[in-house]
Amino acid sequence: MSVRISKLLIILSTLLINTIARAQEKRVFGTLTQEEQNFKSYPKDSTAHAVILYERGYHYFNIINNKIRLIKKYHGILKILDQKGFDEGTINIELYKGKNTKERIKDLKAITHNGKNKRFLSKKKVFSKDVNENWIQVSFAMGNIKKGSILEYSYTITSPYIYNFSGWDFQSHLPKLHSEFEARIPGNYTYNRFLSGKLKLTVNTATIKKGCFHVPGYPNPADCEVLKYVMKDIPVFHKDENYMLAASNYISRLTFEMSVLHNLNGSKKRFTKSWKDVDKEFSRDKDIGRQLSKKGYFYKKLTEDFTLTGTTLQKAQKIYTQLRDRISWNGKYGIYKNIRVKEAYEERTGNIGEINIALTNLLNAAEIPSKIVLVSTRNNGLPKKKHPVITDFNYIIVKTTIEGEEYLLDATDDYIPFGMLPFRALNYYGRVMDFKNESSWLDIKAFNDNKKSITSMVEIDLENKLIKGKIRFAYSGYNAIEKKRKIGNEDWETYLTSLEKSLGQNFAINNHKLVKYKEDKKLFSESFSFENDGLEIADNIYINPFLVKFFTTNPFKRETRNFPIDFGYKRSYKYQINIKIPEGYELEKLPENENVAMPENLGHFNSSYLQNRNLVSINFSLNLNSSYYGPSTYPYLKELFKNFVDKQNNTLLVLRKK
Numbered sequence: 001m002s003v004r005i006s007k008l009l010i011i012l013s014t015l016l017i018n019t020i021a022r023a024q025e026k027r028v029f030g031t032l033t034q035e036e037q038n039f040k041s042y043p044k045d046s047t048a049h050a051v052i053l054y055e056r057g058y059h060y061f062n063i064i065n066n067k068i069r070l071i072k073k074y075h076g077i078l079k080i081l082d083q084k085g086f087d088e089g090t091i092n093i094e095l096y097k098g099k100n101t102k103e104r105i106k107d108l109k110a111i112t113h114n115g116k117n118k119r120f121l122s123k124k125k126v127f128s129k130d131v132n133e134n135w136i137q138v139s140f141a142m143g144n145i146k147k148g149s150i151l152e153y154s155y156t157i158t159s160p161y162i163y164n165f166s167g168w169d170f171q172s173h174l175p176k177l178h179s180e181f182e183a184r185i186p187g188n189y190t191y192n193r194f195l196s197g198k199l200k201l202t203v204n205t206a207t208i209k210k211g212c213f214h215v216p217g218y219p220n221p222a223d224c225e226v227l228k229y230v231m232k233d234i235p236v237f238h239k240d241e242n243y244m245l246a247a248s249n250y251i252s253r254l255t256f257e258m259s260v261l262h263n264l265n266g267s268k269k270r271f272t273k274s275w276k277d278v279d280k281e282f283s284r285d286k287d288i289g290r291q292l293s294k295k296g297y298f299y300k301k302l303t304e305d306f307t308l309t310g311t312t313l314q315k316a317q318k319i320y321t322q323l324r325d326r327i328s329w330n331g332k333y334g335i336y337k338n339i340r341v342k343e344a345y346e347e348r349t350g351n352i353g354e355i356n357i358a359l360t361n362l363l364n365a366a367e368i369p370s371k372i373v374l375v376s377t378r379n380n381g382l383p384k385k386k387h388p389v390i391t392d393f394n395y396i397i398v399k400t401t402i403e404g405e406e407y408l409l410d411a412t413d414d415y416i417p418f419g420m421l422p423f424r425a426l427n428y429y430g431r432v433m434d435f436k437n438e439s440s441w442l443d444i445k446a447f448n449d450n451k452k453s454i455t456s457m458v459e460i461d462l463e464n465k466l467i468k469g470k471i472r473f474a475y476s477g478y479n480a481i482e483k484k485r486k487i488g489n490e491d492w493e494t495y496l497t498s499l500e501k502s503l504g505q506n507f508a509i510n511n512h513k514l515v516k517y518k519e520d521k522k523l524f525s526e527s528f529s530f531e532n533d534g535l536e537i538a539d540n541i542y543i544n545p546f547l548v549k550f551f552t553t554n555p556f557k558r559e560t561r562n563f564p565i566d567f568g569y570k571r572s573y574k575y576q577i578n579i580k581i582p583e584g585y586e587l588e589k590l591p592e593n594e595n596v597a598m599p600e601n602l603g604h605f606n607s608s609y610l611q612n613r614n615l616v617s618i619n620f621s622l623n624l625n626s627s628y629y630g631p632s633t634y635p636y637l638k639e640l641f642k643n644f645v646d647k648q649n650n651t652l653l654v655l656r657k658k
Helices: 003-023 034-038 083-089 275-284 295-305 312-326 341-347 352-365 478-489 492-503 631-650
Strands: 050-064 067-080 090-096 104-114 117-120 126-130 135-141 150-159 176-186 189-196 203-213 222-234 253-262 268-270 370-375 395-402 405-409 429-432 440-443 451-461 466-476 507-518 523-532 540-543 571-580 585-587 594-597 603-612 615-624 653-657
Touching: 067 083, 083 090, 090 104, 090 150, 104 135, 176 189, 176 203, 295 312, 295 341, 295 352, 312 352, 312 395, 341 352, 352 370, 352 395, 466 478, 478 523, 492 507, 594 631, 603 631, 615 631
Parallel strands: 050 176, 451 571
Antiparallel strands: 050 067, 067 150, 090 135, 104 117, 104 150, 126 135, 176 222, 189 253, 203 222, 253 268, 370 395, 370 429, 395 405, 429 440, 451 466, 466 523, 507 523, 540 653, 571 615, 585 653, 594 603, 603 615
8 A cells, every 4th residue: 555545544534533523412322423334443543442432421410209319321332443342342330339229220222333234232131240348230242243343332320329429531441532521410519520631621611500400399499500521532541551650640530529518408518628627527536536545555555565775766666666566467458447556456456547546656655756647559549639538548657757857657567667668658648647736748758779789690611511600689678678578478499499480491599598688778688509501502602691680571662651650769770790701712792881861860771891801791770760750751761671671681692612
């Protein structure tokens, strides 16, 4: 196909997309436009296996059996572009349920369009199952799917949960030509609304409709706010990207949150509060405030169970370590209910709230001023700062200040030393709860000295046709913690077997030694001797000096990235190897040194080679000088890793016979 014809097809496809997008208004179910039936490909994303041509959500309130109900309607039209898109024909719809009430689905319809042929969904093919105590999943699979099929379905959900005015995801795992959301909200319900993500709305309107909502028994109907939001030509959101925070931070979606409820009897309930209100409520709360007032009980425990000597810092470290070792985390977060610190201390097990509130009490009992900090974990999304949304937080840590230096603590992880937080808690900021003065925002900063270094001395045994030598691994910061965790969670033989396997098929490890983990310095190391009998002896001997690889592939593969890269903490990788050239051989050529740097010193890769008589010294290093990289830096970061991985995989030393 000529370049000219290819360009013409792209132009025609783009015109077709624009025509479809302009035509999307309220649709009659079962009717397709000619443009939709002619749609063949999506030139803006050649990797797409299916495209949402149209979708519409409509939420409003209605009276059913004299009860106010939230009605949620959905209508979607989806084009299958190739066989890999067939899985999109399986539809799952989530319904919420409580103890006594639940959401219900009705008017479920679906059609598979293949030209003039239509396959309608049979009710016998619709299945429902309980996922857990709060969710029901309704599923159905559409039949007769082929390349080019158009799948259309619609349904209505009736919900008793008027406070849960769920939002709308404009962005998903599929590209969309047209996505719209409409709502009709009576004036006695006031919602805050948030648009997340960087994509812009093409339609954003709000009007008032007089007398649109009437409740039997009340004379005056309520006016309604009528909202309409539209986005067009929406790119895919890839949730499987490496090194990202929760998708909710970046995906383009609309969120509603109840702010004020004007009851029909004239009373008013305010949901959106100030932090001053929240501080007051938390100070009296049985699961937060009251649990923080157990200073007397924990003062007694200090004298009974703890031996405190030394400086204030040393005392704090002992309290932290002994409590961490005493109470095991039960795997539950539980920061808003069922927090009972005395029971957790006595029973030696507890949730996140119980352990870290107990730590706060112990530190305060020892006259080391400490406060709890509400945070959100990395996979839970960033909390909103504009006003309190308590459900944004799902975790508690502790802040203490000793001799002017601030420490953030979390005693729920056996491997985390004093002054560091588990990786899950490294989520930028939290709210320090100060009930005497006023709560405030606090930046969460990760420990920065996180290195992984490998040093090796290698020689070639020509007689036995093997490479042998010694390797030393040294870890600091989070690398040391994760290594210690891996060793602690496996029996010794299993660990050594997995270590040998990671080095390669022909490696045998001998004389393995661990250097005891130095918690105060956050260091850990291991060393061992090895033999690799996979060497081929010939006039030319080929050696890849990377006996161990930090990355086997580039973690950044996509052409572009529309959201930040978040490593959680700064990282450094260093590799040094000294290779002794055997007698009778010489190095054919010394590879060239290389330096690759990102703009503004955000990252740096270096490789250097030096020969001194029969010894070749090679040094590689990769430094990531930031934990956060914006989307604009993605091409540079991708290129940096590409160079580093290429050097690991493709560097060859050629030793030739003299």
